[in-house]
Amino acid sequence: MNRKITFQSMDHSIPMEQHINAKLDKITELLKNVENITPYYQEIFLKANKQHSHHKAELNVKTPRFDLHTHDESPDMYIAIDKTIDKMIELIKKEKSKLKDKTQKVENDKAEFASDKYSLED
Secondary structure (H helix, E strand, C coil), rough: CEEEEEEEECCCCCCHHHHHHHHHHHHHHHHCCCCCCCEEEEEEEEECCCCCCEEEEEEEEECCCCCEEEEEEEECCHHHHHHHHHHHHHHHHHHHHHHHHHHHHHHHHHHHCCHHHHHCCC
16 A cells, blocks of 8 residues: 655645544555455645645545545644545445445345246246
8 A cells, every 4th residue: 555645835744744644544444344455545635825724635545446536625734634534534435335235236136136036947
């Protein structure tokens, strides 16, 4: 798994990087529970705006099954990071439920086809 943190228009901050890594670990754990899917790539962009007080955080997560993108703006960078990662967690949960629904539908279709209803012996 690759992880990239980009600071734009701001200085690198070790406490902020540690906060981000702790939050991104939650996403990694969430994806490990689904068929051993691990994110191939996690990329977060942090952009401070010096003209007005809206800082922006963008997060991309790319896996073998899906590519997801979230972003948020806030006067406080930590709040923008938290909201962005929370949105990503919700998106991942939706994608997981879609994958689960597709898997169950295929299994049900196979079971129905294999049932006596479609038997050629009649």
